[in-house]
Amino acid sequence: MSKEVLIQALADMREEEAVGLARQMVESGADPLDILDATRAAMDIVGQRYEKGEYFLPELLLAGEMLSQISEMVKPLLAKTQAAKREGKVLIGTVAGDIHDIGKNIVVFMLDANGFEVLDLGVDVPVQKFVEAVKEFQPQVVGLSGFLTLAFDAMKETIQALDAAGLRDKVKVMIGGGSVDEHVRAYTGADAWGRDAMAAVNLAKQWIGG
Amino acid sequence: MNPRIFVLACATVIEEMLPLMPPGAGYEVLDFGLHINPDRLRSTLQERVDQVPDSYDVVLLGYGLCSQAVIGLHARRHILVIPRVDDCIAIFLGSRAAQREQNAREPGTYYLTKGWIEVGDTPFAEYDRLVQRYGRERADRVIRLMLNHYTRLALINTGQYELDRYREYARRTAERFGLRYEEIPGSTTLIEKMLHGPWPPDEFVVVPPGETVRYQDFYPPDESECAARGLDSRGSENPEHPSSPQGGHSGD
Numbered sequence: 001m002s003k004e005v006l007i008q009a010l011a012d013m014r015e016e017e018a019v020g021l022a023r024q025m026v027e028s029g030a031d032p033l034d035i036l037d038a039t040r041a042a043m044d045i046v047g048q049r050y051e052k053g054e055y056f057l058p059e060l061l062l063a064g065e066m067l068s069q070i071s072e073m074v075k076p077l078l079a080k081t082q083a084a085k086r087e088g089k090v091l092i093g094t095v096a097g098d099i100h101d102i103g104k105n106i107v108v109f110m111l112d113a114n115g116f117e118v119l120d121l122g123v124d125v126p127v128q129k130f131v132e133a134v135k136e137f138q139p140q141v142v143g144l145s146g147f148l149t150l151a152f153d154a155m156k157e158t159i160q161a162l163d164a165a166g167l168r169d170k171v172k173v174m175i176g177g178g179s180v181d182e183h184v185r186a187y188t189g190a191d192a193w194g195r196d197a198m199a200a201v202n203l204a205k206q207w208i209g210g
Numbered sequence: 211m212n213p214r215i216f217v218l219a220c221a222t223v224i225e226e227m228l229p230l231m232p233p234g235a236g237y238e239v240l241d242f243g244l245h246i247n248p249d250r251l252r253s254t255l256q257e258r259v260d261q262v263p264d265s266y267d268v269v270l271l272g273y274g275l276c277s278q279a280v281i282g283l284h285a286r287r288h289i290l291v292i293p294r295v296d297d298c299i300a301i302f303l304g305s306r307a308a309q310r311e312q313n314a315r316e317p318g319t320y321y322l323t324k325g326w327i328e329v330g331d332t333p334f335a336e337y338d339r340l341v342q343r344y345g346r347e348r349a350d351r352v353i354r355l356m357l358n359h360y361t362r363l364a365l366i367n368t369g370q371y372e373l374d375r376y377r378e379y380a381r382r383t384a385e386r387f388g389l390r391y392e393e394i395p396g397s398t399t400l401i402e403k404m405l406h407g408p409w410p411p412d413e414f415v416v417v418p419p420g421e422t423v424r425y426q427d428f429y430p431p432d433e434s435e436c437a438a439r440g441l442d443s444r445g446s447e448n449p450e451h452p453s454s455p456q457g458g459h460s461g462d
Binding site: 057064179 | 246247248275277278281296297309310313314317318340343344348351352355356358359360425426428429431
């Protein structure tokens, strides 16, 4: 019951109520996965409303803020229940020349909530930094984010650099953000592209399993 | 005889084009707000392209790739010309290369021009809208998140207008939102090329009547191929449609 109420509160941007409800659920010993499930469902609704033009960028930002507050509450519980049970590793960042990360942060949250170990390199990430991080972190999946169409070249260069370093066949690369589509995927040489955070989660699941 | 040009431009871009408009050119201004919804911008542009009278030879777009809004556009009876740039910032700065240079120098730059300030596409205007919708406390947080990682506010001076009033506004905006203010020189080079030609394939996408604007026109698989792909191949398919105003196309 409270799960449904939480979903509605989140989707309707009633921040205090949503965060309060999540806290109550945590304190009363609710399953942390249930709470995360509610945030996922709420993000789905927010995404749909955004697509329909009922919500705009500010709602995505507010949703992101609520999610990060709730995830801070839920994480300690998750660590207890599924410490060893991580689905796989995803390396992610906004490519060089682009500093937008609203969408990427939501993707990071959703991957995290779905059990992936995520290393987020931040924004304006130099090509070489991605290469080094792939060597050290050894992810199965690399996510490249970019909002500007200017970023498409940086995505392409990053993937070429992975190739040059002999790492390209060790990872699957997904791209997303802004107007990324199949044309951009083909242009950059990525393995797949995604429209939203759930698409990123589904791709990672498909590639890593789980 | 030079071709007759009809300009379809965004409200922010037309500001910089009007002072240089060649005699006899027609134009229509489109709402700047369309850019946040590429699908709507595309359908609006297509609708307007379809309505351009036959008395013109060329439809020139005062747009760039604009989040791929121009991909898929086609003109049945006109040559379609689009500067081969990502967005209007390159148009104001004078070239794709100039934009890339500025972006590489400081990716977290919020650009302003006279046009943007006039149509209200600024952090101040955005903030006011947010306050109305969500109240001051939330508006403060949202605008901070929206401007996260932005470090510089750059007023582009294209040299076409007296900027005093806008300079003051831009400076205040920078101060209010914690950005470093800078005035950077713009250029009318690209606008002049747009309006007067020639339209070389490395700088322009020139689409013959009946053909469609493609993603590869802006981002060819291999940059060095752009000349061959963008124009010459098309030109050879359609020898009757020259690629620039100097090409001798009379249109009649």
